[in-house]
Amino acid sequence: MKDESIYAALSHRGVSRRDFMKFCATITATLSLPSAFTPKIAEALEKKKKPYVVWLHFQDCTGDTEAILRASNPSVAELLLDIISLEYHETIMAPSGKLAEKSRHDVITSQKGNYIAIVEGSIPTKDDGIYCVVGGRTALSIAKEVCSNALVNFTVGSCAAWGGLGSANPNPTGAVGLQDVVSGAKIVNFPGCPMNPVNLVAAIVHFLTFGSLPALDSRNRPLFAYGKRIHDNCERRAHFDAGQFVRQWGDEGHRKGWCLYEMGCKGPEAFLNCPTVKFNDKTSWPVQAGHGCVACAADHNWDKVYPFYGRLQKVPGFGIETTADKVGLGLAAAAAAGVAGHAVASSLKKDKDCSSKEESNK
């Protein structure tokens, strides 16, 4: 078996040195590293063999797979053919049935402790896990076998990280995230609905370059992607501070790009780098397209920051020092209290329309 570096694979595919360096620069920026790191990342990619990857689908919608198919810099073709060696992925792999299972079995035995597992979808635990079965085996047993022996596990999307949509009340199948069923395994969570492929690729490259994982928060999310609040990086933040709010869909403020807080935006309780990395080749992200954030990456957003068009009763913190960990605690406290009955932030009290709107949304 001939080993080949990622850069060699890319250059065989006609990727120029210039494009390769551009890709390395994008990754450096996404990882929030100084640009001096670009050559180091390039050097690592020139030396490393493609890592083996097993991608598992459980209770999912394949949205995170679709997201990775939309990856740019590198494009999906480069990613799937040159940067990683994707040994098992039900949506795109050639073989089916027994030969597909052979692909999975081969890599987890021959590369034991050495492969990356990527998990998409929640894992049902109720009734012995009967609600997700692949090849006659439960998701629960496959996850334990594959993920316990992986070098590292990446969960993609909120379902694999927290249980996601399937675990929304009343959680009919006992759906949970990977970390609740595999103990002791190294797990990095990329919640979001879908997760942003830019962040997954950046973390993989970080891992290949430095031989270690990027810094994580207490819920195992990479800080470079989940360390900042959407509200603090939002392009519409100035309108929030100035009290300029959209009041009706399509009104003048909406057309001018004013703040969506009153239309239910959950940006103040959401931690992700959407405003900076955006989606689909940096084309847009929800607030830019005129709809409030639904905090899709937050643990149990389906119950905790609900309803989606109701205005947040409280905007936690005003400084950029607020972290996902702190807000997570705040949300749990608010949930425990039953209904959030907190006063609106003082700067908003000036706005009389705000107060009347607050009543109607209670």
Added chain:
Amino acid sequence: MARIVVDPITRIEGHLRIEAQVENGRITDAWAAGTMFRGIEIILKDRDPRDAWIFTQRICGVCTTTHALASVRAVENALNITIPSNANIIRNIIACSQLIQDHIVHFYHLHALDWVDVVSALKADPAKTSALAQSLSDWPLSSTSYFKGVQNKVKTLVESGQLGIFANGYWGHSAYKLPAEANLMAVAHYLEALDLQREFIRIHALLGSKNPHLQTYLVGGVSIPVDPNSQNALNADSIAFMLSLSKKAQDFVSKVYIPDLLAVASFYKDWAAYGGGSGNFISVGEFPSDGTLKNMWMPAGIIFNKDLSKVHPVDQSKITEYVTHSWYEYSGGDAKGKHPFEGETNHKYSGPKPPYDYLDTSKKYSWIKAPRYDDKPMEVGPLARVLVAYASGQKQFKDTVDAVLKKLGVGPEALFSTLGRTAARGIETLVLTEMLPQWIGELAANMKKGDYTIHSGDKWEPSTWPKEAKGWGFHEASRGFLGHWVNIKDKKTANYQCVVPTTWNASPRDAKGKRGPYEEALVGTPIADPNKPVEILRTIHSFDPCIACAVHLVDATGKEVSMIKVR
């Protein structure tokens, strides 16, 4: 007699299992089983119906946007809301681009490897491949050196020993018929299509913030503002951006996808005799001319027993779902079907305990229910739409279908097959790429007139709603007829039910033991090597399965839903 099992069926969305009886090299009977279940509709109960689309869109990330559209239409139907012109056009543009993108990905990335032997491409003469490609169209990426480059990429991959997704494929199988040169051309287009789909779908990001899982629907319209005098709204730039991407897709489809489809079909004409299915087809129509949803560009209708001489009208009250062979229980017994408004589903697994080798298909064997129209199994999807449009005399479809049939030298009866299903998807994509610039133009015309309205806001506040309301929303999604039914009581969702394209197509048997369309289509299919059942994949993939969509549930037992859960 041998029973073969294919699980997981790959290159689809979701978890599908096929069991088949094979006798003398042919399938004599087959069973399709969905093996994953989430229960999204029970989660919707007691929530704000304006939010339902955000949940239902997550039923599927491959057919992203389709469940969102059906959901807002259902709630709008219940509350008697007519959306403004801009919202209707924007929804049409989103739906049209979704169909185009989804079909391209299906043909190249989910279906092509059933017909194309990747490893055989290594043996191709790039000069002959170039000549072949240039004889088919004037697509610029067709030189000898280009194909040599692609061949080198395949060679590098194979020699690296890290074959990734191509490992353990059925390469060298006797069912592969394409010459090496055609295989090389197809591999090149597989890679090109990966780039095209990524770029083209930026239309969705522009209109809906991201793909998958767009965030732009609203009950009453859309949330992307329209204003040619603002940088924060759709403006002249946005129109130009969309037209440019639309042109790229049109070029690719007319110069690459359609010629590839015809070339592949000409080597696999025997597949016009396999995979016929249930012979009944339903389409509910799509692309309304305005917010009243009365006039659809793509017609609604039903064809029974492959009879193209008569198109029957659709009556939603004739739809029922059976659970006789599905892991659910009905309170009135499992022998009778139920209309979605009476939708009742109590999930109860009764299959073998995993790990298992075989399902007991004489009993319940799938998480997918069995929808029937007037008690008949129905096929939905591009073939159903194309047949209904063709039989209705819709000019664009009639002309394109006739041209394709003439080119292949076959009659309309060839459409009732695995190959026909795959061809219909291509035909639909071609016609849609011609229509897309027209809808983009309609949006520009509205902007020019000064019409910036995107939302009908008078029924936004729940205080304006009646105490009780119910309605349905239909959409022709990539994989076919999608229906959502909603009951609203006291401003909350009291009951929600989806009948989804793959639920129709992948349905198990009903109370009378009638097979679903996948099962029926597999009967008679030849199997050369039971260990490498590429023939099963051909027919199943021709339907483009989406199992996450197909398995859904509403629990009408009314379990208490508390909105706040503390972990």
